[in-house]
Amino acid sequence: MINFQDKVSFIWSIAEVLRGPYKPEDYGKVILPLAVLRRFDCVLESTKEEVLENFEKFKAMNEDAREPILNRIAKQNFHNTSKYNFANLLTDADNIADNLRDYINGFSKTARDIMDHFDFDRQIDKMDQNDLLYLTIKRFSELDLHPEVVTNVEMGYIFEELIRRFSEHAEAGDHYTPREVVRLMVSLLFLHDDDILTKHGITQTLYDCAAGTGGMGSVAQEYLHELNPTADLEFFAQEINGESYAICKADILIKGADAKNIRLGNTLSNDQFKGEKFDYLITNPPYGVDWKSYEKTIKAEHEELGYNGRFGPGTPRTSDGQLLFLLHLISKMKPVTPENPQGSRLAIIMNGSPLFTGDAGSGESEIRRYVLENDLVEGIVAMPNDLFYNTGIATYIWILTNNKSANRKGKVQLVNAVDFSRKMKKSLGSKRNEISQEQIDEIVRMYGDFKESEYVKIFDNEDFGYHKITVERPLRLNFVISEERIQRIQEEKAFQSLATSRKKGESGLAEIEAGKSQQDKIIETLRSMTSEQVYKNRDEFTKILKEAFKQADLTVAAPLLKSVLNALSEKDETADICMKNKTEAEPDADLRDTENVPLKEDISKYFEREVLQHVPDAWIDESKTKVGYEIPFTRHFYKYTALRSSKELMNEIKELEASIAEQLKKVLG
Template sequence: MNKQSHNKLVSFIWSIADDCLRDVYVRGKYRDVILPMIVLRRLDALLEPTKDAVLEELAFQRDEAGFTEWDETGLREASGYVFYNVSTWTLQKLKDTATNSQQILQANFEDYLNGFSPNVKEIIEKFKLRSQVRHMATKDVLLDVLEKFTSSYINLTPFEKEDPEGRKLPALSNLGMGYVFEELIRKFNEENNEEAGEHFTPREVIDLMTHIIFDPIKDNLPPVMTIYDPACGSGGMLTEAQNFIKDEEGAIKAMGDVYLYGKEINDETYAICKSDMMIKGNNPENIRVGSTLSTDEFAGKSFDFMLSNPPYGKSWSSEQKYIKDGKDVIDPRFQISLKNYWGVEEEADAIPRSSDGQLLFLMEMVSKMKPLHQSTTGTRIASVHNGSSLFTGDAGGGESNIRRHIIENDWLEAIVQLPNNLFYNTGITTYIWILSNNKTANRKGKVQLIDAGQLYRKLRKNLGNKNCEFAPKHITKIVNTYTNMSVAEREGEQDIAAQVFDNADFGYYKATIERPKRLKAQFTNERIEALRYDRVLQEPMQYAFETFGDSIYNNIKQYEAELLAWCEKNELNLSSANKTKLCKPATWAKHLRLVTNAKALQNVFGDKLYTNFNDFKTEVDAEVKAQKLDLSASDKKAILNAVSWYSADADKVIKKVEKLSGDKLAKLLAHLDCEEKDLADFGYYATNKKGEYTVYETESDLRDTENVPLKDNIHSYFLREVKPHVNEAWINLDVTKIGYEISFNKYFYKHTPLRNIEDVTKDILDLEQQSDGLIAEILNLV
């Protein structure tokens, strides 16, 4: 369907809503009638030519064969489709025989709906069409709507026909149906001040995806092909893929059968998709409704090809309970294991943040790749994503681990960057990921990045956010660049760029760089007083002590109501747990004990300043023991933390001193992959010739991380980039994580040098002639 026909059809359908439904529905609710009626008329028009044959078959089953239940096979054969209608009505007949009685028309219409086969009845239920029919009949507009949809001037069938004047009415394909659906949804939501929420895939993008998926193996297609879309929408990507394979005029002609599978969460789009599967002769039972992430509808099944445009930037928090139980992933589709820095296989997080689940759809497809022992071609995947799939998530996080899982298994063949404003309801940059578990020899261990962001032609008129499109020559250029695995430099403004990388080029080590803790310590009244209050409850506890004095320690329950009221008045918004803690006698007793014991120690140490925390701690431990103070290990730690602080000129705080010799030293050197002279670079400092090494406490506030390319050596990087600047730093390899990210800007950005100051000054002075001398005065040139 061309754009003119598309616009004409959309305008006609919109006029139906405006002419018949005004004042009966708010504009945002027009869709509740228009969308199901389009689908219904589409099915009805197809069944009209075989209506008599279906009724004859029905009469035969009832009168001659004596069937008490209908033989669906016979009725389907009579209708010529996988659906049928056994009522005597058609929409045209309903309109032609209608009287002024809306009640009679409603009854006949419901009888007509009840005559459909079960698969169509499900579509009717998803659209809630029966309630809309009753509502329209009550408001006396049912006949008006029926007259519009049975007009001979519109064609909602997948076949070309003529209007009463002999003008051709083009066929409405599944993709054309998708375009109409998308445009109507956009108009309905704009009228209702809602965001569209759909990201319908333009025809040329689907064309590009099908070429990329099928062209490389066009001479080796499986005899039976299965195609799956886990977010199938109205089914356009599935049916266009089928058309691409089966079209005799195309470059590819499948010799065997093609089976389509899909799942869609939106009832309306599911109903449209299922109706088109029935029209095309595909098995509608292979299209399922519901959340792909919540339920593995096709568990145990694998597919030859998968194409999808999953939702991005959409929260999946409501589906988390089906995927995770606490921190444990319970859905095998999203369970992966990865090797840590030391090469040990571990379960890994493969769950992205709850605000964006698009990578989970990719994992769903990866989980359904066909093993090579089952197929000579394996599985090929094309999936549309926004930029966040490329780089969001830190090393060790869900998004990064998913990228790592895919790249380290050598499934990622290429990523194509698309132009902005190519889609109808989003202007952001989008990317097509191409995956295969059967790479050709020249692609093994490689990933191709193709920047086609400047390859487009402008539309004469915007369609929503869409203001550009791919021309056929653009698709050919992208496909050739991909197929030939070309490397290309962008030469013109509207040109393509491409580069090929090793898998490891996208990976990096996130290395943690530690520095020693240096503490000074001193008992002062101010520092001791801080022990009187819990860190989280400092404000209300300080108010209580200053208001009620020492009596708060013995009579907290007496002041509970007043204290909680003060918290409410000052909008502290304490949790119920903290409210309980605040008014608990044990809380106050604990902090009084800390203050009392700290003061007892202060009486001994006075205000002496220590620059060596190790000596200070040793002396405090001895005094605690000597005075037999009532201090637990956590109490003593709280006091030491309260009276100490970081200072760059203090001595390093020792964590432990351990003897390293013989097997223990050999194992450590092997573990760190270094020589004994390099142990300080990993936090082990030699103290004497007896083989004793000191390990220092780390200062978390000075902790830093370095992203080291996988192809680099962490130790070499550390010696080159860190050690010269921070001599006392070391690498903590035990917490090193491996991450993966892909940045198109990094690889395709072309720096444009700034103009020199002389040229800029000359341009400014040239403008001076059009001013009153102010510029020269500002530049201090006069």
């Protein structure tokens, strides 16, 4: 294998030519598409003349009909019919911009689509205006990327390293996934399938729904070829970002594969692989990305198609769409059938939010409930921090399958691998740590052994579930007719609305006067009843109040009566319970509480032990009971660290004070 870093360094040195008109974070807009063009140019060189000759013969044909013929002649999945190449572009410096466009337009559809999504035409103008175009093309023409010199695999490494360098300036939510992280994901993904994957000539499918630049597919293919050189892993991918899509598609073509399965579009709102199923699924979706702009489409699918669509279990809050990607991948799993007994395996890397965000009944909890109750979650691996180039966020690899081995059925394995990393000699952006191959092997071994240890915990699916019960306590009120409480009545909306009217003219004024008169009579009646007596039974006091209003010839509607009662009341733990009817107590909303009861525990026993001992008058409102699921990963691996003693801290402070005093002596002489 060539030292591909030499090639990368040479290409990176070309980027220095752009300094000035281009900022370092924009170098990739030029270097990546030109690296692709130069590779294409070298790959097609040996058949270029033959393609041009045959192009003249088949010129009259429709492009779609002509393309496969010329591809066969080019011995590639693409071709170029322009008379230009990197060598002869340099013979006409004055017209190099127009000639370069002619060269790009001469590519067949797939390659042309790649260049369109790089939006390279704009960069041609910019370089030409700054007298950089000729020099940049000249430098690239000195780069030998012929297949005899650089194999497809080696070219993949070169391209991957360029992508990594340029991605260091990307947004944290769109980070490039480091190679060792993908290697770990792929190792876990293929862990139980050695018997299948080592079959001679086997073909399997792999799908990435948020493919970025396609790195996960590349590593997975590489891993499988190491395991079985005769195996073929057909890669399918969708990507929303035009430039990332172009890079991914270019990478596939550069490696000599067919790029038709790399598709552009928003996976969540515009699925490009409707109805298709895959053997393996892998992705690193954007974290915490808002999906409100296409909420309508997703909610419609959830409501109209239910479980016949992708989002039947529920939808998370619009501020974070990670779990939508998980549901999307689950919908692409092959069902287990006699013809396909292996089913599918899925690896997705997400941050901590999908583990616990969302209370019982929320979209997040319902999605967790779905994957756990359907026994889809095989394991979750907690990753070290500071692994990514643009974010130090904590991440977790979820492994799901619809065909668990017998010993894993009904179980979830948690692996705490947060300490399995090593410091890098030189940080790359936020990436300060990396996982060595030995550490990857150890994590995979622990996962495969399926035995509890310091770093491994095994749970039943139900261990993550709970009943959220609503605990009610009765409303208890006392009633006093005092001047202070009468003042409260005058502030009640129902009371104030008596002296308002929507009618116009005299009839409206008359209605207002009548209302004011009723207000006065209510206050007058109440003042005539004023006493120091405290009533502790609402029903008894209500009867007294109704009778007083009746004797005063006052008609008080139910809403107004309720408002008056409310103003004259106060909470009182010694009062009688307020009843809704003869058998049901009215709950006090201020005393309402909730309890999470583990699914494995009997609710009534829990309630008696944890609640009734403290508040004997409480009851459960069973109509509000919900089932929830959360995975409190960190809690299960928490280790208590004893606080340092005050004596130890004091000694340390004294040592520091002495040290500071000594330093001051030296400074002050």
